Amino acid sequence: MPDTLIVTRPLAQAGELAQRLREAGRDVVVFPLLDIQPLPDPTALRAVLARLTDFALVAFVSPNAIDATFAQLSAWPVTLPLAVMGEGSRRALARHGVSAPHYQISSPHDTERTDSQTLLLALDLERLRGRRVLILRGESGRELLADALRAAGVVVEQVAAYRRSVVPLDAARAQQLGTLLATPHGWIITSSQALQGLLESAAHVDPLQGVAKLQQQHFYVPHRRIAETALACGLQHIHLTDAGDDGLLTALQSRP
Structure with a gap:
């Protein structure tokens, strides 16, 4: 595995994972591919x-949805059940x-597979x-749930x-990306949208060789859907790693 790992999560969520990777002895670069912003008009x-x-139930698709919601809310009704995708949420x-037991929170039983399909299995x-x-989510998202x-x-x-x-x-980002693409690194990608953005940015930075350089990189993804996007x-x-930071760290530690 390449010595340097690139954490591409939004900046506010990249720090904890980056720190854990550094504590595990890895060189880490934080290069956010997505930006999480408040809604310009939160009226709805x-x-x-x-x-x-x-x-009867409120489902959050991500920690971002939770943080954005509670920015507009003083307290959660104790009697209202919640559903989340994974341990991060x-x-x-x-x-x-x-948190439990004061609140009823449903989530996938299999913590190594955290998505809409496994959440459905946990719901009555x-x-x-x-x-x-x-369902509280970003402005765009999958409709499966x-x-x-x-x-x-x-x-x-x-x-x-x-x-x-x-x-x-x-x-500045274009220069940094050009430097990162010059040699193989390990990229931690947790979103298909982020992966598409990386491809577009690489092609912009180096129209002739950008995508070819990406093909020399290693990608660590926590979901089969992202892996399929990468292959396509x-x-x-x-x-392909297990879901969550623990699953990612376990996969990284198992590789030389």
Whole structure:
């Protein structure tokens, strides 16, 4: 495995993982590919939070959705169940004072597979049939969870809590990316959108060789969907890890 690891998470979420990697003896570069921003107009989010009692369950798609929601909310109703994808979201809830056993929080039983499909297996869909479920997410996202809930007879409402965009490629970032592409490194990619942004940036920095240089890099991804995106883009050195920081660190430690 390359000595240097590139952490590409949004800046606010990159620090903890970078520190753990450094403690494990790795050289780390933080190079965020996505930027998480508040909504320019949170009116719709505030309106739905004002009627949380309308819902039988609220599902958060990510820690970003949790942080953005609680920025608009003073406290969570104790009787309102929540659902999250993984341990990162459980920790985000805990930072806001929401944790078991005081609150009912559903999440995938298999902590090594944390996505919409495994979350569905953890939900009591029969209890939710005919009732309302709120999904809080970014401005864009996959529809799998919402579609599956609707297919089970659940009334679904989705509301954006934050905005996610590719970090602009200014002169300083372009120079840094060019340097990183010059030799093989290990890139930790946790989003298909981030991967697409990296490909576009590499092609912009080096129109002739940028993508070819990316094909010499190693990519560590926590989800099969991201791995499939990488393969479809012609990337070759793809390592699928378990979900979460622990799964990533275990995979990295098992490689020379």
